[in-house]
Amino acid sequence: MALSNPVDFTGRTALVTGGTKGIGRAVAEAFLAAGADVVVCGRGEPERLPAADGRTAVFHAADVRDPAAAAALVDAAAERFGRLDVLVNNAGGSPDADAATVSPRFVERIVALNLLAPFYVAQAANRVMRTQERGGSVINIGSVSAHDPQPGTAAYSAAKAGLLALTRALALEWAPRVRVNHITTGLVRTESAAPGYGPDGGAALAGIIPMGRMALPGDVADACLFLAGDLARYVNGADLAVHGGGELPGRLLAVRSAAARG
Template identity: 35%
Template sequence: MSANHPNIFSVKDKVIAVTGGSSGLGHHMVHTLAAHGAKVVSIARSHPVTSCADCETIKPDILHICADVADSADIAAAFDEAEKHFGTVSVVFNNAGIACKASALKTTAEMMEQVFAVNVVGAFNVAQEAARRMIEAKIAGAIINTTSILKNMPQKGAVAYSMSKAALAQMTRALALEWAAHNIRVNAIAPGWFPTGINQELMTGPASNYLKAKNPMRRLGENGDLEGALLLLASNAGGYMTGTTITVDGGHSLQG
């Protein structure tokens, strides 16, 4: 499609799966994508607090599915349900993630396993299931992973999280290389400091002002700041982009 096409950023009628869609950034993106005309499948371990028994009637273009991304059987069942409602998922926003706050010496094997189970294995499970079905249906698609600026800028007390996000960035490149022949693009978004459920304690403490002061734009990220990058990678506008990571951090990573 020509870059001059007026609807090049459109996601209208695309079937898009968002993991971690019950809260925070994921919840925001579920509703943003639906507002842009997409049919959205929100996959999370629990329904959003605002959900209700007749949510499909109120918001028919949003389907909430409870599933654990770390469980491949759960994910297969979730995609089965998504296909029954909307058809084959052609775009994935791999957003689910967890973190643990601990120094390297106090990070246990169990902590590391839990973080990698969700952030890396879970993201791979979702990407693999989506790609398998796209290939079988012979349709083009896009997978968008959520990494972090901590993949290159480790933060004290977040060793497991930083390592998992570095692994996810490399996974993005590896999958992009393998699936390009099937016209499946795999890219990533690397947010800077955004207040979310997994860093709420940090973002509501003294560190918040420190991070704002260190940022060239003198503020933390807001959910809306990621919308443009997501729409770019999910739409035809990003049709020749694969294996890349878009950093959205207000210039924070420029400070070293």
């Protein structure tokens, strides 16, 4: 079937959790540029909302860790625009923490944000999407930590691994009306993350990534457009890696370093 413009979302509505900054902001602006009506959420409205081509996202305050707030968010988006076609579960993250000493409250909050919240919002979105002729698409933004945990990320890695399993489970239950897919992100250069990548903002890390650079938020946004669009109409339960090929093996980097010194 020929598609005139596979990334034209005119007449469709997208909801992006955590869509006011970083990856979420780029995703929101990509859908706006593609013609969609976009709703973003956060616990506080930013000074500047995502915008593209003279159009601006609608903001709704919500703590998506609260099931009632998650449902109200979805209802508000559907009522505002009359439908909901795309949900991007982007809200998440965690500071590094020592697993031996981290508090139970910290663990609970990290799991709630990175696993339970996407579940709550997806449940509410499914109730709307399954009644629509074209159904809908849910995209969960995950992390390479689900596959390859790093020190200081025990709770986060466990939650993200759960998100990947949740994606596959929902894809089984909700198809064919609602497709559910997952994106595995690696190192992404965002304003908030850059300080954590060292004094150069992560420039040196490019040497450990096969693609030769860190991802930009727009790289993840483009993947969302694909998974939500008609080109991916038969893609369901997938885990799309957007990490530039991952990271080069430590043994290879050690050999290169030794060769450079010698």
